[in-house]
Amino acid sequence: MTLPPRVLAEPGAGPEPTARPLRPPVAVALAVAAGAALLLALPPYDLWWLSPVGVALLAAAVHRRRLRAGFGLGVLAGVVLFFPMLEWTRIAAGWLPWTLLAGLQALYVGLAGLAGSWLSPLVDRWRALWPLLAGLIWTTSEFLRDRTPFGGFPWGRIAFSQGDAPTLRLAAYGGAPLVTFAVAAAGGALVALAWRRWSPRTLLPAAGFAAVTALLLAAPAALPLTVPGGDATTVAIVQGNVPRLGLDFNAQRRAVLDNHVNATRALAAEVAAGRQKQPGLVVWPENSSDIDPLQNADAAALIQSAADAIKAPILVGTLQRTEVPGDIYNVGILWRPGTGPDHAQQYEKRHPVPFAEYMPLRSIARLVSDKADLVRNMLGGDEPGVVDTGAAVLGDVICFEVAYDGIVRDVVTGGAQILAVQTNNATFNEAEARQQLAMVRLRAVEHGREALMVSTVGVSGFVDATGDVHDSTGFNTAAVVVRDMNLDGPRTLATRSGARPEAVIVFGTVVALIGVLPLRRRRGTINSDGVQVSEER
Numbered sequence: 242m243t244l245p246p247r248v249l250a251e252p253g254a255g256p257e258p259t260a261r262p263l264r265p266p267v268a269v270a271l272a273v274a275a276g277a278a279l280l281l282a283l284p285p286y287d288l289w290w291l292s293p294v295g296v297a298l299l300a301a302a303v304h305r306r307r308l309r310a311g312f313g314l315g316v317l318a319g320v321v322l323f324f325p326m327l328e329w330t331r332i333a334a335g336w337l338p339w340t341l342l343a344g345l346q347a348l349y350v351g352l353a354g355l356a357g358s359w360l361s362p363l364v365d366r367w368r369a370l371w372p373l374l375a376g377l378i379w380t381t382s383e384f385l386r387d388r389t390p391f392g393g394f395p396w397g398r399i400a401f402s403q404g405d406a407p408t409l410r411l412a413a414y415g416g417a418p419l420v421t422f423a424v425a426a427a428g429g430a431l432v433a434l435a436w437r438r439w440s441p442r443t444l445l446p447a448a449g450f451a452a453v454t455a456l457l458l459a460a461p462a463a464l465p466l467t468v469p470g471g472d473a474t475t476v477a478i479v480q481g482n483v484p485r486l487g488l489d490f491n492a493q494r495r496a497v498l499d500n501h502v503n504a505t506r507a508l509a510a511e512v513a514a515g516r517q518k519q520p521g522l523v524v525w526p527e528n529s530s531d532i533d534p535l536q537n538a539d540a541a542a543l544i545q546s547a548a549d550a551i552k553a554p555i556l557v558g559t560l561q562r563t564e565v566p567g568d569i570y571n572v573g574i575l576w577r578p579g580t581g582p583d584h585a586q587q588y589e590k591r592h593p594v595p596f597a598e599y600m601p602l603r604s605i606a607r608l609v610s611d612k613a614d615l616v617r618n619m620l621g622g623d624e625p626g627v628v629d630t631g632a633a634v635l636g637d638v639i640c641f642e643v644a645y646d647g648i649v650r651d652v653v654t655g656g657a658q659i660l661a662v663q664t665n666n667a668t669f670n671e672a673e674a675r676q677q678l679a680m681v682r683l684r685a686v687e688h689g690r691e692a693l694m695v696s697t698v699g700v701s702g703f704v705d706a707t708g709d710v711h712d713s714t715g716f717n718t719a720a721v722v723v724r725d726m727n728l729d730g731p732r733t734l735a736t737r738s739g740a741r742p743e744a745v746i747v748f749g750t751v752v753a754l755i756g757v758l759p760l761r762r763r764r765g766t767i768n769s770d771g772v773q774v775s776e777e778r
Contacts, residue, residue, distance in 0.1 A: 260365060262305035272314040272354075275299035276321025282402035283326060284675040289406040292399050293458065296375055296428025299350075301436060303357040304364065315354020319347025326397050329673040338596065346394065349386040353378050360753060362760035368433055368446070372453055374753060375429025376422040381750040383421055384743060387645070391595035395644040396676065399424050404682045407462035409708050412687040414464065416646055416735040418743035420683070427457040467689030468706045469658075469730035474632045476659075476726050477520040477551075478695040478703075479504045481529060482719040483667045494531035497697065498540060500719065501529045502547045508721050509550035518723055520553050521632030526695045527558035527571065527639050528665040535582065536562060548578040554630050556637065558663045561589075567618050571598065573637045573663055575628055586629055589622025590639040591648060625651035633658045633728055636690070640664040643680045643694075646740070653688045653736050658728040660684055660692035667698045671716035674700040682708040689733045691726045706730065 262268065278295030281288045299318050303311035323343040331339035356378045364371050379399060387395040400420035403409045411420045434450035437443050481500030484493045505525075511517035534540040534557070548555050554577045561570045571593065575586040593599050598619040625648075626637035636657025642648045643662045652660070662681050666674040678700055685692040685704045692704040702713030703724045714720040735742075 260305060263301060265310075268302040268306065268310075268314055269317065271298045271302035272317045273321055275302065276318035276350075279318070279322045279397075279399070279402075280326055282399075283397060284402075284404070284679045285672045287402075287405060289402050289404070289408075290458070292402045292424045293428035293431055293454070296379060296399075296425045297431035297435070299354060300357055300371070300375055300429060300432040303354045303361075304432075304436070305361045306358045308355055308358050311358025312351045312355040315357075316347050316351035318354065319350030320344070322350065323347050323397060326676075329669040332670060333597075333668040342394070342596075345390075346386065346397065349382050352385070353382040356382075356750075356754065359761075360757050363753065363757050364433075366760060368436075369449075371433040372426040372429035372450075372457075373749075375432070376426035377746060377750040377753055379425035379428075380418050380422045380743065380746045384418070384747050391601055392592060393645075395646075396641075398644075400683060401644075401676070401679045404679045404708060407459055408457070409683065409686055410461045410464045410466060412683050413466050413689060413733040413735055415738065415742035416650075416687050417683060418646075418746060419735075422746055423457050423461070427454050430454040430457065466686065466707055467730055467733045469689065469691055469727035471658075471727065471729035473725045473727050474521045475518050475723060476633070476693065476703075477505075477508060477523045477553075477721060477723045478693055478701050479508070479523060479525050479529075480696060480699055480701045480714050480718070480720045480722075481525070482698055482717065494528075497528065498530045498532060498543060501525050502543045504719060504721050505547040505555065506550045508723070509547075509552070512551070518725075520551065520723055522630045522635075523548075523551055523553050523555040524635075524661055524663065524693060524695050525555055525557050526665055526697045526701070527573075527663040528560070528667075528697060530557055530559040533560055533562050534576075541581070544576050545581055548576050548581075552578055554578065554583075554632070556628065556630070556635065556661065556663070558639070558665070563620070569617055569619055570622065571619055571639055572622075573626065573628065573639060573661075575630055588626035588628055588637045588639070589624070590619070590642065591622045591625075592642050592645060593619040593621050594641050625655045627652055627655040627657055633726070636660045638662055640677075643677060643684060646743075649684050649688070650736060650739060653690060653732065657690065659726050660688070660690050662692065662694040664694060665697045666700075666716075671700065674698075674716060678702065678704075678710065678713070682710065687733065687735045689730045689736070691728075693726070 275295045275298035278291040282292040302314045323346040327343045330342055360374050383398050387393040400417035403420055408420055408423050411423055430450045430453040434447055479501050481504050484496050512519050530540055532540040534544050554575050556573050557576050558573055561572050571590040573588045575583040577583050595601050628635040628637050634656050636652030638648055678694055681692050681694045681704050685706050686708045689706050691706055695701045699714045699716040703711045712722045712724055
């Protein structure tokens with residue numbers, strides 16, 4: 242990293258009235274590199290250690306810049322991150338919705354860049370604050386992105402890049418926000434380490450920042466985790482596959498249902514022959530029966546035949562029609578052998594995806610995409626997905642809901658013994674499926690519960706309470722996997738504390754953003770050459 246000229250490097254030396262930001266071409270290059278690093282840290286690349294590097298690169302790019310430049314550099318990093326990461330949305334919706342979604346997400350990284358520029362005087366006066374401020378900025382940026390607009394879109398959080406990192410264990414103590422905070426703080430320590438003139442006097446502070454980086458990234462490996470230690474039950478997941486990938490999987494719904502029924506019957510034959518364990522529960526994916534079995538006798542008969550054959554209840558992912566034409570619910574309903582659907586053990590998806598499962602602005606959306614009217618009007622449920630199967634109490638979340646902290650937390654506080662994610666990746670690709678599995682890994686650690694993800698086409702698999710994946714399947718293939726899952730276990734600190742750690746971090750960010758005002762007034766403005774032009778503003 243090239244240090245700007247005329248920088249006072251001693252920590253605590255006070256404001257630097259003539260300090261310059263990095264030259265614009267260098268800053269642009271660093272912003273691009275920051276976005277690339279954050280992208281490569283996430284699945285399917287899984288280079289987790291690049292997340293703090295990406296934070297550090299953007300922090301250096303925006304430091305001491307004007308606010309609009311900081312925002313623009315952040316947006317640039319966000320474009321490099323989100324356009325490739327969310328490319329799978331183009332498969333289903335086309336290039337324009339993909340562009341709008343990725344561009345919107347990039348704006349939130351722009352806000353992180355703007356905040357970094359705004360807080361530069363604090364860093365110039367107290368270099369030791371850089372790790373803290375970086376953690377505050379990124380966690381708060383994700384806080385906003387997770388909730389706005391239309392309920393937010395938490396895909397691509399820094400925490401979801403840490404599946405193979407020691408920092409994943411922090412999820413058990415403060416959830417995804419604490420993981421993001423620690424990784425971003427490590428990035429702040431990295432840039433504080435690099436942004437200096439090297440001399441004997443700076444060696445001790447440099448060693449301190451290096452130690453902070455190592456501590457934040459490596460020390461969590463020593464943290465104990467809550468591991469279920471109670472009874473176990475045998476669970477089978479059925480990945481039936483679809484005839485064709487793509488948006489028209491709905492036109493194949495009878496074939497998709499047949500695939501899952503036939504795979505379950507085949508499992509029953511394996512059990513009867515003694516080649517496979519008898520499951521206490523079978524889980525089918527989201528959309529495994531897009532034919533509503535409560536209104537279609539043929540679909541109901543097929544599912545019943547599968548449940549009777551396997552002699553275990555099946556959690557079926559289906560759509561339920563309402564009395565209002567066009568209105569539907571996305572549900573997981575328990576289908577018991579002998580008796581059929583158990584209406585008392587059913588979960589209606591609480592957070593339908595805007596512009597994918599319902600259309601908030603349909604008349605405008607028609608101008609954006611000719612596929613707008615393919616989106617049905619999905620209604621949201623109002624109860625957590627706690628499903629008592631008899632063999633175990635499932636915490637059911639459907640598809641993208643696994644990205645939302647509160648939805649997953651609600652099923653655990655509601656009594657879930659294991660977590661189940663029913664999903665359908667037939668309209669996307671393997672990269673999207675692996676990004677989703679990374680979220681399941683974090684949730685298992687966060688709440689100390691073993692988990693499973695079952696998809697129509699893959700990737701499906703089991704995750705233990707330490708975040709390790711077991712028996713994962715391939716993509717665009719049929720598979721049945723049977724595994725014993727441990728139940729219960731004490732609640733983690735993250736489960737008990739809920740959203741409070743994130744609230745504290747957001748409050749700290751607000752304090753920092755306001756607290757820098759006196760320093761900004763004294764610091765004066767910096768022109769395009771990086772030279773101070775006034776003492777007061």
